[in-house]
Amino acid sequence: MDAKTALRFLEVRATSEAQAAEKARKNLADACAVQRSDLTNLMETAMLADAMAKPWADLMVRIERHGVREGLARMRQKAMTDLVEYGLALSTSLVTNAQRIHEQDGLRRFLSSSDLDVDEEAPAEEPAPVAEERPAPAPKSVEVPKATPAQKRTLLAIRDTRIELQETRVGHMRVVASRQGAMPRKDMVLWVIEQGWAQQDQSTSLYDGQRVSLTEVGEAILAG
DSSP, X not given: OOHHHHHHHHHHHHHHHHHHXXXXXXXXXXXXXXXXXXXXXXXXXXHHHHHHHHHHHHHHHHHHHHOXXXXXXXXXXXXXXXXXXXXXXXXXXXXXXXXXXXXXXXXXXXXHHOOOOXXXXXXXXXXXXXXXXXXXXXXXXXXXXXXXXXXXXXXHHHHHHTEEEEEEETTEEEEEESSSSOXXXXXXXXXXHHTTSEEEOTTSOTTTOEEEEEOHHHHHHHHO
């Protein structure tokens, strides 16, 4: 999996876990304001949600420092080391013991859900020297690349059947259509996006589906 796609998967999962933890804490805080509320289950839920969210939050920090592939590898190594170091020692505090058990569960779940094979990231290009300002050239016509019949059929399907990319679970994505018509292959849809012939709307979550539409180049290919 390329680093960009892997990052999207990991960000979606980290956001989901953080939102679940925030909701659990809010439910606990609301219950604390009500007299004679039974807080046992709410405290347990909040502790578990925090334990599930923590490895993902730590992962995002490592990715920011080291990149997707290296950051993920370092976080998974730390999670495995932490699990080994927990051992079987117990505290005299029931709360501490429960927290340790939840933390171990969170680490195990993180390791199970983050087992991704991420490709090497391309080295960052050095910024080009700033050129002196010159009058903007006259706009040029869009250069239309040649496309095979299969590639054109993919562009037609994107245009006519309202294609979306949707993540069913971490590391697994599918193509769905909201209109009847030919269903393009996922690899073809991803390929035309990489070529700049189409684009996906990343303002929404992959879990909800990201709409794919043609770019100016894709429209020009079909018009030709």
